[in-house]
Amino acid sequence: MKEEIKAWRHAFKIDPAKSFSESWLADICESGTDAIIVGGSEGITIDNVTECLAAVRRFSVPCVLEVTELEALTPGFDAYFIPVVLNAHNPAFISGLHQQALKAHGQLLETEEVLGEGYCILNRNSSAARRTNADAAMDMDDIVAFSRFSENVLQMPIFYLEYSGTYGNEEVVKKVSETLEHAQLFYGGGIRNSQQAAQMAVWADTVVVGNAIYENKEEALDTVKAVKEANR
Numbered sequence: 001m002k003e004e005i006k007a008w009r010h011a012f013k014i015d016p017a018k019s020f021s022e023s024w025l026a027d028i029c030e031s032g033t034d035a036i037i038v039g040g041s042e043g044i045t046i047d048n049v050t051e052c053l054a055a056v057r058r059f060s061v062p063c064v065l066e067v068t069e070l071e072a073l074t075p076g077f078d079a080y081f082i083p084v085v086l087n088a089h090n091p092a093f094i095s096g097l098h099q100q101a102l103k104a105h106g107q108l109l110e111t112e113e114v115l116g117e118g119y120c121i122l123n124r125n126s127s128a129a130r131r132t133n134a135d136a137a138m139d140m141d142d143i144v145a146f147s148r149f150s151e152n153v154l155q156m157p158i159f160y161l162e163y164s165g166t167y168g169n170e171e172v173v174k175k176v177s178e179t180l181e182h183a184q185l186f187y188g189g190g191i192r193n194s195q196q197a198a199q200m201a202v203w204a205d206t207v208v209v210g211n212a213i214y215e216n217k218e219e220a221l222d223t224v225k226a227v228k229e230a231n232r
């Protein structure tokens with residue numbers, strides 16, 4: 001799975017705290033997206049994560065859990081993404097919760113596919129920023145320095161520019177993509193149409209679309225083709 005993930009250009013992020021119908025989920029899973037990421041910042045429980053996993057498993061698309069709650073770690077996903085929020089001012093989201101998780105489930109690291117995400121949260125008004133007490137007021141140099149730290153010091157396979165809820169700064173995405181040499185650059189935040197998706201896909205390795213699937217599903221579905229056709 002780790003090798004496959006490197007080729008992912010597009011992913012939809014499903015929020016376990018939100019309800020969905022079977023036909024809605026079929027449209028999302030059969031859209032041609034490379035993966036479904038299950039994750040959210042609030043209201044995540046073992047019950048709603050398990051429900052999402054069971055529902056997505058009816059389709060052939062890969063399904064990854066982005067772990068944001070210790071209690072909601074659920075077996076059976078194709079892989080696990082572990083956010084390390086580099087600009088969090090609450091240390092629990094840099095290493096504290098991770099240490100607790102490994103104390104409880106560390107032995108499973110040998111059998112499960114686990115990938116660390118160096119996370120930079122850049123929308124100060126997002127629920128993720130509030131929850132982690134992230135310092136989102138960063139300039140280009142600050143963000144680039146975090147991308148270097150993530151790739152070269154922490155050796156994270158993924159660096160995630162997280163603008164959750166708002167469309168990000170294309171210049172930042174471009175500069176970070178030019179800085180990273182090995183890490184896979186994920187961009188997520190505020191993508192509502194094909195044009196925005198195509199713009200970010202020029203620089204990001206993987207474009208993540210979340211809220212739009214709940215707000216305007218048809219436009220969200222169009223982002224798959226837009227990302228796949230974008231030249232990088």
Ligand SMILES: CC(C)=CCC/C(C)=C/CC/C(C)=C/CC/C(C)=C/CC/C(C)=C/CC/C(C)=C/CC/C(C)=C/COP(=O)(O)OP(=O)(O)O
Binds near residue numbers: 099
């Ligand atoms: C039991 C089992 C299967 C084990 C397998 C082995 C394994 C995977 C071990 C994992 C060990 C480990 C290190 C786990 C980490 C545990 C943990 C809880 C870490 C904390 C992670 C963290 C930093 C979370 C906070 C970051 C955060 C809030 C990210 C949110 C990103 C996101 C989804 C944003 C969108 O949220 P949304 O709610 O949609 O926001 P809007 O309101 O803007 O829409």
Ligand SMILES: O=P(O)(O)OC[C@@H](O)CO
Binds near residue numbers: 191
């Ligand atoms: O919900 P949106 O704003 O599309 O963001 C996607 C993803 O990066 C959230 O973690």
Ligand SMILES: [Mg+2]
Binds near residue numbers: 015210211
């Ligand atoms: Mg959301």
